Structures are given as C-alpha cells and as structure tokens.
Amino acid sequence: MDEIRYFDFARLDGVQAGNAQDDAAATGVTVFFFPKPAMASAVVLGGGPASRELPLLDPERNTQPLNALVFSGGSAHGLAAADGVMQCLEQAGYGYDTGFGLVPIVCQSDIFDLSYGDGTVRPDREMGMRACEDAMRGHHPLSGNIGAGTGATVGKAAGMARSQKSGIGYAAARLGELEVGVSVVVNALGDIFAEGRKIAGMTTPDRRTFASAEEEVLRIQASDLITGAKNTTLAAVFTNGDFDTASLKKVAAIASAGMARSIRPVFTMADGDTVYAVSTGSRKVRTDVNTVGILAAIVLEKAIADAVTASRIPDEAFLSRIR
DSSP: OOOEEEOOGGGOTTOEEEEEEETTTTEEEEEEEEEEEEEEEEEEOSSOOEEESGGGGOTTSOOOOEEEEEEESSGGGGGGHHHHHHHHHHHTTOSEEOSSSEEOOEEEEEOOOTTBSOTTOOOOHHHHHHHHHHHHHOOOOOOBSSGGGTTOEEOOTTOGGGOEEOOEEEEEEEETTEEEEEEEEOOOSSEEEETTEEEESOBOTTSSSBOOHHHHHHHHOOSSOSSSOOBOOEEEEEEOBOOOHHHHHHHHHHHTHHHHHHEESOSOTTBOOEEEEEEOOSSOBOOOHHHHHHHHHHHHHHHHHHHHHTTOOOHHHHHTTBO
8 A cells, every 4th residue: 555655735736825914914815826727626514604606616516627716814804805816817817718808716715813913904805916926926835824824813712812823734645646735724713633632722711721612612502602703714625636526525525524633623603614625736646535535634634733833923922912
C-alpha cells in the first residue's frame, strides 16, 4: 500500500491562493483562483451559512466549472467581496462566455468575525479585487492571521471573553499519484483538538486553563446559543482526482469527518460550517470517492491544527480586540 506523504500546499497544482485584509479592523478575504476552471461541489453542515452562489454546485443543477472560490470575513456583509473578484476575473478574460459577455463563476462563503476587531468594517469589492489580484500573481497560501482568517476565533460557547484566536490553515498530502490539499478557516463555537489533545478553545473565566465548550452548550440548552458570538468553519478540499459534481459532493461529506474529530462541538445551529471539494490540476488521476474523502479528512485535521498554531498572539492583545 502506498504511504501518505505530506508536502507543502504551495506546491499543489491547479489552484492559486491570494489574500487581502484590513489588519486594523481584523477582517479579510482569501481567494482561490483556478487558472483552468475546476469542477466543484459542497456540503453545508452548520445552521447559519453566509454564502453566495452555492446552488451552482448542486449536482441537480446545470453546474459549470469554478473560476474562483472566495472565503471572507464580514458575515453576510462580506459577500460583497465576490463583486471585486468577478470584476478582476472578467478584466483578465476569465468566465463563462454567454455570447454577450463573460460571467466569471465564483462561489463564496463567509465567517462571522464582527465580534473581533472593528465590526463596522467588512470585506468589500475593493478588498475582494486585491485578494484576487494577489492570487492571479502567484500562489500565496499563508497560514494564521491573514486573509479570511484575520478575524477568526474559537471556543465561544461562553462568549468572546473566554475564546481564543484562530485563523486560516493549510495542509497537503500525496498517496501515490493522488494529491489532496486542504485550506480551512477555523472560526468555531467549539474547542480544537489535535491527536486527541485540546490545543485551543474555551478557557476558564480567569483564562488560565481550558474549560469545555461541549459542557457549556449542554448547560445552556439553547438552539441559537450564545451571546453575540457567531461561528463558521470553512474548508476547501482540492484534489487532482478526476470527479464529477456528484462525486465531489460525497468527497466533501466524507472529508467533514476531519472537522468532527478536531472541533467539539461542531455543525451546530450556531455554526455555518461548510466543506467544498474541488477537482483541480492539469494531470487528473483516476481514483475513488472513498480514498479521496478519507485522505481529505486526515489532511483537514492537520490544516485545522495549522490554523490554530499559526495564529498565536499575546493574551493581552487578543482581549483588547474582542467586542
């Protein structure tokens, strides 16, 4: 049996990541640009997604390959970032040719980061265009407090004062000729675990040690959960596996097991958790849905850990920014 070999996400073929952010306001945008349009699908597992054009990825629709995927802060306000991404792509000659003009195929999902930093400042057309231009200039998969991860936080079951900073993370692996890369913005209600050990999340009131987000949710017993802190973890699985939209939707569903192993609780009504799966690259590999989905779940766990460990900031700096 082939051995899983991990490699730098920056070497993944067929996708280019770009970022833009407002560091003062603590929000931003990450754009995944596909030089060759890529088939994709997605599963929405949380109760409160902020998204744009997700029905385009439904196997029952007239699906078209994606030109770009956008992750952003700003909750539903941040969906304006895709306007700038579409303008950038159209100007560069990318999009579906309607005969009357190019229509770039762009999907977007956003996290709720309005409770961290300046919630009156949201990603907009200009920020989306900057992130798209950065992606088109090259492949910049940067982890931590950057792009869509700029305002991400975790462990919010008892409110922001007992949460911790998170961000965006990446990981990639090969199994023979098969490649799977994952990007994830970790902005979760729950606690974050790596190999069974809690590495970030809800703290005690004095912030000296960890408490349990799961136990807090069970104590509250409310479906809308908590005090102004909203959540969404966004993941994108990129693979050179040769799949149609229906198969990619199943890949995304299987990959979500990586979220369930790493984030506790997850997929709640206070989360907008969404997983995309995208078939990229110039050299497609024939493989099966189970193999890619299982490998993607493993890689997703590593990307979640990367998002947390790359986003460490001093406690005083974190507390000064929460709302």
